[in-house]
Amino acid sequence: MSPSTVNCTSPPPRRIANDPGTGATHLSATTASPARPSPLPTTSAPRGASPLSTQTSPVMACNADPRAPALIAPARAGSTVRFLWSSWFASHKGPIVNYLARYTGPVEKVDLNALSWFKISERGLAxxxxxxxxxxxxxxxxxxxxxxxxxAPVTYILRHELIALHYMTEDSL
Known part of the structure; x- marks a missing residue:
């Protein structure tokens, strides 16, 4: 599998490297260590990090004005993809969810809102x-x-999402 990565939260990871020792794919905001190959930028930064107030919003797939990444990073089926965030607000508590969506054609022309996303992992309250x-x-x-x-060994977009629940209240349920 060789997914292209699209980040949907802020601040986004900015670089990728494949670790030959473990086979893991690393997305990071820093330069690679000597143990990893030189990273390539593969994520697209969102145009905003404001909370989405409606599930019918056209920016639901990846927040405001999402853009596809310029490169494709290889990750085989069953491989680990790691994300290094440059920062995160300690008050922004919540789950982490990852999705994939299959796509065909040039990555720069993909319509993120037209894709069929499926969840591959989630971690919530321990x-x-x-x-x-x-x-x-x-x-x-x-x-x-x-x-x-x-x-299947086709091309996917990986959506990595941190969900901040700091605005969530019982009244909003």
Whole structure:
């Protein structure tokens, strides 16, 4: 599988590298360590990080004015993709969810809102009362997902999402 990555939250990871030792794909906001090959920019920054107030919004796929990345990063079925965030607000507690969507054609022409997204992983509230975002911050702003082992070897877009629940109240349910 060789997904193209589109980041839908802010601030986005900015670089990618494949680790020959582990086979993992790394998305990061920093330069690669000597143990990793030189990273290539593959994500697209969102035009805004405001919360979405309606599920029928045309920007639901990736927030305001999403743009496809310029490059495709290889990640085989069953491989680990790691995301390094440059920062995250400690008050923005919530789950981490990852989605894939199959697409064909030139990546720069993909319509993110027309894709059929499917969830590949989610982490939420742990038994100790901490959110997935808390665990990510404790791990140096790094989080990861594993691509499905049984996925077809075609091109996908990977949507990596941190969900901030700091505006959520019982009245808004």
């Amino acid at each position: 038994a100790d009362g901490r959110w997935a975002v808390d665990e990510m911050m404790d791990d140096g702003n790094v989080t990861a997902t594993v691509t499905p082992h049984d996925i």
